[in-house]
Amino acid sequence: MKNIIIASTSTIHGSDYLDYILDDLTIFFNEVKDILFIPYARPGGISHDEYTKIVNTAFSKIDKRVEGIHTFEDPIDAIKKAKAIFIGGGNTFVLTNQLYKNNIINTLQTVVKNGTPYLGTSAGSNICGLTINTTNDMPIVYPPSFKALGFVPFNINPHYLDPDKNSKHMGETRETRVKEFHNFNTQPVIGIREGSWLHVKDDSIILKGHLTARVFEYSKVPYEVESGTELKHLK
Amino acid sequence: MKNIIIASTSTIHGSDYLDYILDDLTIFFNEVKDILFIPYARPGGISHDEYTKIVNTAFSKIDKRVEGIHTFEDPIDAIKKAKAIFIGGGNTFVLTNQLYKNNIINTLQTVVKNGTPYLGTSAGSNICGLTINTTNDMPIVYPPSFKALGFVPFNINPHYLDPDKNSKHMGETRETRVKEFHNFNTQPVIGIREGSWLHVKDDSIILKGHLTARVFEYSKVPYEVESGTELKHLK
Numbered sequence: 001m002k003n004i005i006i007a008s009t010s011t012i013h014g015s016d017y018l019d020y021i022l023d024d025l026t027i028f029f030n031e032v033k034d035i036l037f038i039p040y041a042r043p044g045g046i047s048h049d050e051y052t053k054i055v056n057t058a059f060s061k062i063d064k065r066v067e068g069i070h071t072f073e074d075p076i077d078a079i080k081k082a083k084a085i086f087i088g089g090g091n092t093f094v095l096t097n098q099l100y101k102n103n104i105i106n107t108l109q110t111v112v113k114n115g116t117p118y119l120g121t122s123a124g125s126n127i128c129g130l131t132i133n134t135t136n137d138m139p140i141v142y143p144p145s146f147k148a149l150g151f152v153p154f155n156i157n158p159h160y161l162d163p164d165k166n167s168k169h170m171g172e173t174r175e176t177r178v179k180e181f182h183n184f185n186t187q188p189v190i191g192i193r194e195g196s197w198l199h200v201k202d203d204s205i206i207l208k209g210h211l212t213a214r215v216f217e218y219s220k221v222p223y224e225v226e227s228g229t230e231l232k233h234l235k
Numbered sequence: 236m237k238n239i240i241i242a243s244t245s246t247i248h249g250s251d252y253l254d255y256i257l258d259d260l261t262i263f264f265n266e267v268k269d270i271l272f273i274p275y276a277r278p279g280g281i282s283h284d285e286y287t288k289i290v291n292t293a294f295s296k297i298d299k300r301v302e303g304i305h306t307f308e309d310p311i312d313a314i315k316k317a318k319a320i321f322i323g324g325g326n327t328f329v330l331t332n333q334l335y336k337n338n339i340i341n342t343l344q345t346v347v348k349n350g351t352p353y354l355g356t357s358a359g360s361n362i363c364g365l366t367i368n369t370t371n372d373m374p375i376v377y378p379p380s381f382k383a384l385g386f387v388p389f390n391i392n393p394h395y396l397d398p399d400k401n402s403k404h405m406g407e408t409r410e411t412r413v414k415e416f417h418n419f420n421t422q423p424v425i426g427i428r429e430g431s432w433l434h435v436k437d438d439s440i441i442l443k444g445h446l447t448a449r450v451f452e453y454s455k456v457p458y459e460v461e462s463g464t465e466l467k468h469l470k
Contacts, residue, residue, distance in 0.1 A: 013403035044411060045418030091415055093374075133375050138412040139328075140368050141419050142381045159406045168248035170429055171394045176279060177373040180326055183280030184376050194405055 001115035003028075004151050006128045007197035008158045010089050010121040018058040018121075020195055024208070026062045028117060029084055035059060036082035037066045040098035041090025041123040055088060079107045082116060089122025089158075092135040096127060097143040109149055118151070122158050125192070129155040134181055134189050136174075152198070152205060153187070153235035160191030160214055178216045188234045189216040198231065205231040236350035238263075239386055241363045242432035243393045245324050245356040253293040253356075255430055259443070261297045263352060264319055270294060271317035272301045275333035276325025276358040290323060314342045317351055324357025324393075327370040331362060332378040344384055353386070357393050360427070364390040369416055369424050371409075387433070387440060388422070388470035395426030395449055413451045423469045424451040433466065440466040 005021075005028055012020045029035065039051035052068035059066050066086070072078035079085065085108070087095070099105050112118045120128050126135045128151040132143075136159055163173040172180070178189050192198065196209035207213050212224040215234065225231065240256075240263055247255045264270065274286035287303035294301050301321070307313035314320065320343070322330070334340050347353045355363050361370045363386040367378075371394055398408040407415070413424050427433065431444035442448050447459040450469065460466065 009405050011405055013405060042418070043407075043415075045415050094415075094419070133377075134373060136373070136406060138369060138371070138407075138416060139374055139381060140412075140416040142368075146374060146377045159404065161404055161406065169394065169396055170244050170246055170248060171371060171396065172278075172373075177375075180278075180280050180329075181373060181375040183277070184329070 002112060002151065002200050002202055003115060004112060004118045004128065004200035005120070005197050006125040006152070006156060006192070006200065007119070007121045008125065008160065008192040009194040012195050016058065017054055021197065022058070022062055025119065028119070029062070029064055032083040032117065033063075033065060034082075035064050035066050035084045035086050035119075036069055036078055038069045038085065038087040038095075038124070039090075040069075041088060041092065041095035043088075043090035051088065051090075055086065075102045075104050076107050079104055079111055082111065084117040084119070085112070086119040087121075087124030087127065089124060091140060092123040092126045092132050092137045093139050093141050093143055095123045096132055096146070096148065097141045099127070100144045105149065109151075112149070112151060125156050125158045125197075128152055130187050131155060131185075133185060134178060152200060155181075155185075155187055155189045156198075157189050157191040160193045175214075175216075175222065178222075182216065182218050186218040188218070190214070190231065190234070191216065196227070203232055205234075207231060237347060237386065237435050237437055238350060239347065239353045239363065239435035240355070240432050241360040241387070241391060241427070241435065242354070242356045243360065243395065243427040244429040247430050251293065252289055256432065257293070257297055260294075260354070263354070264297070264299060267318040267352065268298075268300060269317075270299055270301050270319045270321050270354075271304055271313055273304045273320065273322040273330075273359070274325075275304075276323060276327065276330035278323075278325035286323065286325075290321065310337045310339050311342050314339055314346055317346065319352040319354070320347070321354040322356075322359030322362065324359060326375060327358040327361045327367050327372045328374050328376050328378055330358045331367055331381070331383065332376045334362070335379045340384065344386075347384070347386060360391050360393045360432075363387055365422050366390060366420075368420060369413060387435060390416075390420075390422055390424045391433075392424050392426040395428045410449075410451075410457065413457075417451065417453050421453040423453070425449070425466065425469070426451065431462070438467055440469075442466060
């Protein structure tokens with residue numbers, strides 16, 4: 001029953017919020033009018049109200065109405081009653097911390113397993129993996145656990161970035177970081193480039209968008225997969 | 236009694252491990268022959284032995300002998316008896332996790348407070364701050380706490396990187412990340428660029444190297460400080 005979009009980013013360079021994926025979202029949210037938005041990741045520290053306003057502006061272009069979960073008295077009840085759910089980007093640690101604090105992890109897992117359409121971008125995509133161990137974000141708060149929603153049986157690395165061969169900076173490349181992850185963990189990691197997303201539909205997991213994605217499997221050489229590839233075998 | 240070097244990086248582009256700072260380390264480690272090396276951060280997942288070998292090669296140029304803490308039966312005892320300590324870079328989460336696991340945080344704090352010279356680079360510098368909340372590293376393991384050694388009354392951001400105005404990537408700039416940190420925390424953060432370091436000597440904290448550093452104080456506009464600046468007032 002699952003119906004999930006796991007997008008690398010909300011925004012691609014030079015275009016407005018969600019613009020690059022709005023046509024696909026029109027189809028994805030075809031049967032719903034109202035979307036419950038979870039603004040906990042608070043990009044740049046903006047308020048839940050400010051963030052919800054930005055999202056509402058984008059979704060109004062495809063005639064959807066967005067309500068922020070923070071405006072409901074009972075967030076668990078809000079999720080149970082939601083026709084569709086969107087968790088946006090920002091800081092994955094802040095997001096994860098708030099999901100645990102409000103005790104909504106289990107409810108999210110249940111409703112999405114039972115068919116409530118879920119859209120995640122960036123931090124909202126990170127948490128679709130088994131853990132948040134492959135986020136790019138700064139750990140500005142300490143969440144009670146790195147365990148995430150586990151909508152897919154692997155980890156996500158959104159905003160996947162290829163090494164810059166001209167860089168003189170000594171920080172690790174993204175590929176090096178993910179390889180280090182595999183010194184301590186065995187689940188696969190999918191590096192999704194900006195403009196790409198995974199569409200999870202029942203048991204299928206298809207890469208969408210125009211770009212390839214990079215797959216890191218434990219003790220294997222990383223490889224690229226083309227848009228349209230079925231990834232359900234990865235675990 | 237404190238005598239600490241907190242360096243942004245072990246290596247600058249185009250030169251060998253520690254080369255850029257070896258002259259200063261000759262003076263810093265003037266009175267010691269043997270250095271205890273803590274290789275827990277394991278850059279790229281290399282073994283403690285491999286890592287110690289790299290460090291030994293560098294320090295042999297200034298006639299120092301390095302022993303890895305992993306070769307001692309009792310790490311707490313090794314730290315107590317050490318004439319000098321070096322913690323190298325790699326992954327800050329892996330390092331912090333191992334420090335807690337081996338229960339050596341308190342001992343490190345005590346001996347460094349009492350005058351054992353301490354050199355940190357990268358991850359080994361991150362942990363000199365109050366917390367590791369401002370590391371750039373991927374959170375590939377979940378440590379029992381983000382609290383760090385607190386050798387200085389603020390946080391460190393090593394490998395500080397200025398925004399790339401030509402980038403089309405939508406990931407947050409370093410400055411944005413540190414600003415987000417200040418939505419949830421109030422201590423200052425010092426962004427130390429590669430090639431710079433802080434020298435903590437008793438109550439003094441001086442920026443060294445040829446570059447400026449970026450200071451982020453809570454609810455203030457970030458600003459640059461010149462090499463040679465005294466930073467002990469920051470807290």
